[in-house]
Amino acid sequence: MKSSAMVTPRPAREAVSNASPAKVAFGGVSFSYPGRQALSGVTLDVPERRVTAIIGPSGCGKSTLIKSINRIAEIGTEVKVEGRVTIDGQDVYAPGVDLVDLRRRVGMLFQKANPFPKSIFENVAFGPRIHGASRAGDLDQAVERSLRQAALWDEVKDRLGTSAMELSGGQQQRLCLARVLAVDPEVILMDEPCSALDPISTARIEELIEELRERYTVVIVTHNMQQAARVSDRTAFLLNGQLVEVDDTETIFTTPADRRTEDYITGRFG
Amino acid sequence: MKRRFVETIALALLRGTAFAVLLATILLIGSIVRGGAGVITWEFLSATPTEGMTHGGIFPAIFGTICITLLMIVMALPLGVCAAIYMVEYAGSSGLARVIRASVNNLAGVPSIVFGLFGVGFFILFIGRSIDRVRGGGLLFGQPAMLWAAATLAVLVLPVIIVNTAEALTAVPRSHREASFALGATRWQTVRRVVLPQARAGILTGSILSVSRGAGETAPILFTGCAYFLPRLPIVHLGVPFTGLSVPMVNPLDQFMELSYHIFIMATQSTDAAATRPIQYGTTLILVALTFILNLAAISLRVRYRRGLESR
Ligand SMILES: Nc1ncnc2c1ncn2[C@@H]1O[C@H](COP(=O)(O)OP(=O)(O)O)[C@@H](O)[C@H]1O
Numbered sequence: 001m002k003s004s005a006m007v008t009p010r011p012a013r014e015a016v017s018n019a020s021p022a023k024v025a026f027g028g029v030s031f032s033y034p035g036r037q038a039l040s041g042v043t044l045d046v047p048e049r050r051v052t053a054i055i056g057p058s059g060c061g062k063s064t065l066i067k068s069i070n071r072i073a074e075i076g077t078e079v080k081v082e083g084r085v086t087i088d089g090q091d092v093y094a095p096g097v098d099l100v101d102l103r104r105r106v107g108m109l110f111q112k113a114n115p116f117p118k119s120i121f122e123n124v125a126f127g128p129r130i131h132g133a134s135r136a137g138d139l140d141q142a143v144e145r146s147l148r149q150a151a152l153w154d155e156v157k158d159r160l161g162t163s164a165m166e167l168s169g170g171q172q173q174r175l176c177l178a179r180v181l182a183v184d185p186e187v188i189l190m191d192e193p194c195s196a197l198d199p200i201s202t203a204r205i206e207e208l209i210e211e212l213r214e215r216y217t218v219v220i221v222t223h224n225m226q227q228a229a230r231v232s233d234r235t236a237f238l239l240n241g242q243l244v245e246v247d248d249t250e251t252i253f254t255t256p257a258d259r260r261t262e263d264y265i266t267g268r269f270g
Numbered sequence: 271m272k273r274r275f276v277e278t279i280a281l282a283l284l285r286g287t288a289f290a291v292l293l294a295t296i297l298l299i300g301s302i303v304r305g306g307a308g309v310i311t312w313e314f315l316s317a318t319p320t321e322g323m324t325h326g327g328i329f330p331a332i333f334g335t336i337c338i339t340l341l342m343i344v345m346a347l348p349l350g351v352c353a354a355i356y357m358v359e360y361a362g363s364s365g366l367a368r369v370i371r372a373s374v375n376n377l378a379g380v381p382s383i384v385f386g387l388f389g390v391g392f393f394i395l396f397i398g399r400s401i402d403r404v405r406g407g408g409l410l411f412g413q414p415a416m417l418w419a420a421a422t423l424a425v426l427v428l429p430v431i432i433v434n435t436a437e438a439l440t441a442v443p444r445s446h447r448e449a450s451f452a453l454g455a456t457r458w459q460t461v462r463r464v465v466l467p468q469a470r471a472g473i474l475t476g477s478i479l480s481v482s483r484g485a486g487e488t489a490p491i492l493f494t495g496c497a498y499f500l501p502r503l504p505i506v507h508l509g510v511p512f513t514g515l516s517v518p519m520v521n522p523l524d525q526f527m528e529l530s531y532h533i534f535i536m537a538t539q540s541t542d543a544a545a546t547r548p549i550q551y552g553t554t555l556i557l558v559a560l561t562f563i564l565n566l567a568a569i570s571l572r573v574r575y576r577r578g579l580e581s582r
């Protein structure tokens with residue numbers, strides 16, 4: 001295990017191990033869809049420039065948790081949010097928050113790669129374009145930089161004009177990552193980004209996450225325990241919309257404080 | 271054994287109905303072509319009717335049909351597409367949105383003669399007369415005209431365009447909208463750059479098909495602008511200032527002849543209906559051909575865009 005993880009078990013919940021300040025913080029967050037409460041009283045700090053994994057059984061509210069950060073969860077439905085979700089101390093649900101700016105700062109990768117049916121170039125240039133970039137030189141530069149960061153440049157540099165739909169699943173997911181990186185986010189959310197990918201493509205995404213943590217704050221939802229153990233510094237275990245435990249990943253996987261966490265990671269339920 | 275027997279009967283019946291439809295179409299088209307092909311000459315296409323419509327051509331009716339169809343498209347398409355965008359992308363599933371959706375669907379099923387009467391009442395007597403009253407100086411807008419006939423047809427095809435467009439918009443995957451929003455796009459940017467490019471093929475084909483339906487309608491234009499017989503084309507010459515030149519322009523305030531109405535009056539109002547029979551066939555053939563061309567355009571557009579979508 002990498003990073004500053006401590007080996008000794010520590011008391012649950014209060015455990016805030018690292019020197020890194022909280023980039024995103026949940027303070028007593030409850031989140032409801034019409035007729036369905038998805039999160040109740042979640043308090044969680046997401047440290048800056050670290051990878052935080054969210055684990056838990058299906059339907060426990062993992063997607064809702066990360067989608068409440070960039071306020072995507074509320075699209076197309078009515079929601080009720082209590083408590084505070086903050087980025088750099090600013091409440092993202094405060095009245096008058098600029099959603100465009102929020103979502104520029106918080107990028108997201110979805111469970112199934114969802115490139116637009118446009119060219120590879122246009123996919124990556126989409127973000128810069130909607131945020132006002134129009135000079136061809138700037139766009140070219142942003143596209144190349146992002147594709148390089150997503151380790152896709154060498155594979156596609158000779159066919160930037162072809163359709164993104166012709167790429168393989170793994171390439172499509174890396175293209176989506178490049179599309180996110182092109183708008184220069186600070187936080188990157190990933191909702192089970194590898195669940196539809198083969199092991200090799202998964203490994204490449206994991207390598208990328210390793211690189212991303214140097215510059216970005218990453219929150220990754222995963223169903224795969226090994227993946228959480230491999231890529232994350234911190235791990236949070238969610239059950240029925242409640243945060244059971246959050247700690248350094250190593251601690252969670254070796255000496256979890258809560259019985260339910262242990263049952264889940266050892267495969268006894270979920 | 272019994273199940274096998276039922277299966278065979280069912281198949282035979284289904285096949286039979288399919289063939290019956292095919293046969294009816296072939297008979298219909300066949301009789302139109304057989305009766306009409308002989309009449310179609312350059313003169314028929316380019317001349318005006320003469321001698322109580324028993325001779326001459328149908329050019330004014332072709333011209334009128336094309337003009338009114340284009341005018342109808344100009345009025346209905348932008349309106350219908352915008353309404354559908356509002357309905358699907360903005361209104362969501364609120365109570366108001368559901369009411370709008372239900373009324374649009376119902377409107378699509380209203381008989382066309384009702385639209386014709388609506389056109390007279392609303393466009394000519396209300397809007398037209400109001401304009402005349404404000405303008406002063408006699409009747410100009412408040413009488414049957416190409417403008418009002420086209421507007422009436424536009425109202426007729428509007429719900430069909432809305433329904434088709436809404437369908438095309440709904441077909442765009444939710445995940446693409448989500449990706450766009452997550453990148454910080456506004457709703458309008460998402461519609462403009464993600465939804466519309468993908469829905470364009472569906473919108474266009476749906477619209478062309480609805481337009482081809484409107485183009486053959488008689489009832490809506492019956493009272494709103496088409497003429498029994500018009501010795502001139504609905505054209506005015508507008509002077510270009512300071513040049514002494516004048517350019518011909520379609521005059522939307524004039525009346526016009528139209529193919530389906532022309533067939534109708536030749537068959538029912540002519541003093542010598544039998545003598546106009548070949549011309550009726552010829553006119554029908556032209557109308558069917560125009561509709562067919564529109565449908566063909568819709569199909570080829572669909573094929574082109576589908577191929578384009580895959581490789582873009
Ligand atoms: N748009 C929505 N409307 C209503 N209920 C929803 C919606 N999205 C998710 N839910 C419900 O909220 C709960 C949490 O869902 P989700 O956050 O997707 O869980 P997970 O990602 O852990 O599987 C589930 O019970 C789900 O059915």
Ligand SMILES: [Mg+2]
Nearest residue numbers: 062063064191
């Ligand atoms: Mg989920």
